[in-house]
Amino acid sequence: MHIHNFSAGPCILPQDVFKQASKSVIDFNGLSILEISHRSKDFVAVMEKAQSLALEHLGLTDMGYKALFLGGGASMQFLMTAYNLLEKKAAYLNTGTWSEKAIKEAKAFGEIIEVASSKDANFNYIPKGYQVPSDADYFHITSNNTIFGTQIKEIPDVNVPLVCDMSSDIFSRQLDFSKFDLIYAGAQKNMGPAGATLVVVKEDLLGKVTRHIPSMLSYATHISKDSMFNTPPVFPVYVSMLTLEWLKNNGGITAIEKVNKEKAALIYNEIDRNELFQGFAAVEDRSNMNATFSLKDTAHKTAFDQLWNAANISGLNGHRSVGGYRASMYNAMPLESVQALVDTMQELERKA
């Protein structure tokens, strides 16, 4: 029985990717992908392909950017961005838990200006109309807030370098990615399994801070070694490459964005139409990746949970900071899975 996996991440990836990855664990040019040297010709080709596909999808090929696949997770990037870029003062937009964690790590390195925050409403909206100090070393935003189900629809125009945690919506929608000076994203949403983090960095952004940067935390180190300064997370990078190839073979970001919009419309229309449910995020800031919603009357909780469990839906429980439900609909999720969820919401309505 097929499971509809609505997990917030690690999350659903394309079935074709699972099949190819499974085969390669047994046989990748004669060896298991798990036992090949990272210095082998075969793996160097995988790394280069993953890097070039990442830049190609973002429209950043030959634009002065480098793509790195690092270990450690996006949480390490909260630290590395500050370590590498923060000399005196940086500006942050606080749109939720992950922004707060980024701010917390950066505070050890300089003055942090929180230009705006939606904490006053449990981060159910994206602040707008804020001012970014023109003397900030950079401005940091979180493009999609997995926990709260909000998404920045319009990327701000600023006069300082723009740094973005794009972990949960990279490769899901078309943007002018050249507006960003540094983008980072944990692989485990739209790109691959847990264990790799993509960093896309404009090279001329670097070399401006005076502090000592430890080798492993230095973007310049990793760039100088083409993302092979130390043994990279071979299998997570390989599966990321497969997923980026899958995206290309399926029309790239433009095509997938269309499907993502359909999926989002399907669930949000039901949340708004069905009297039993209510959305959490401000309508104009709703994420196309993570829909957060709840029952207006928790008396229906047992019945609804039974319905979606019976429909083989998994990963629907909301994050503890918000409660209720969260439907994560990343690139690899088919429209049919969202339809299956909507069906259970309608079934609840009929039974209630």
Next chain:
Amino acid sequence: MHIHNFSAGPCILPQDVFKQASKSVIDFNGLSILEISHRSKDFVAVMEKAQSLALEHLGLTDMGYKALFLGGGASMQFLMTAYNLLEKKAAYLNTGTWSEKAIKEAKAFGEIIEVASSKDANFNYIPKGYQVPSDADYFHITSNNTIFGTQIKEIPDVNVPLVCDMSSDIFSRQLDFSKFDLIYAGAQKNMGPAGATLVVVKEDLLGKVTRHIPSMLSYATHISKDSMFNTPPVFPVYVSMLTLEWLKNNGGITAIEKVNKEKAALIYNEIDRNELFQGFAAVEDRSNMNATFSLKDTAHKTAFDQLWNAANISGLNGHRSVGGYRASMYNAMPLESVQALVDTMQELERKA
């Protein structure tokens, strides 16, 4: 045709592990192991099992140690050990490239005393008879030197905390592991695929430095969250768990050490017996994991390379710092593969 994989790491792992890992990429309790949440009951059980098996194999269960599986590689531990433990002064034994890298990272945090070095002889031996300052915050050693093929046979008795990079020989031989206060090891030799790093740390070692430690670099943070502070490298941890289970099912360290000694004896006996070859490392310091050797006369190189290539042997080229050949014979390598290599060395002798 089966390939004899002598790669230095990432390297051979048990075939049974490849089979189980491949299956789980398709179906792990109904989902792919690549798409399950790291907070799911199933993965929490994997992480706990991996941690408890690691401690069990080392005989450190209930001895005040914690086992962590982190991302980032052992290279990140060069930094983290210093960040967490170095207040004023630390002592390092320099036995090669990896020791040097550890020393380089630590220097930014305090005074480094290099108690001894074998650099004078391109690290072909392990220095002995050195003194460790009694006021050092810790003493750092590299138990096995993959590149040079040396191994510390006797773990030094010191009066300061003992920190060990055990990346390339952990779980390969029995030691009194309670002598160590902190052990770290990249997974990609005897434990699993690239992308996870095991840290076994005595809890009372921590909390003694006064500097600010960023969250992701703090052992205390990772301990407080049971190695789940951020999304861990799910699949590398899973495969590490499978490999640690395989080790247990095959008699644990005691049983595997016996095989490792047989494999090492087989290759070193041939190196010493065969007039065409010479060993690189000092005899008493020879690694049971990585045998480094070369042809006395490079005129035989083409013939020898053809022979071992024809025998489906791969990964035998030595590291550029040493040249010649390196046969890495980690836990999962069967005696037959070493015999296959010895056969080609004897065939060369007959033909030469």
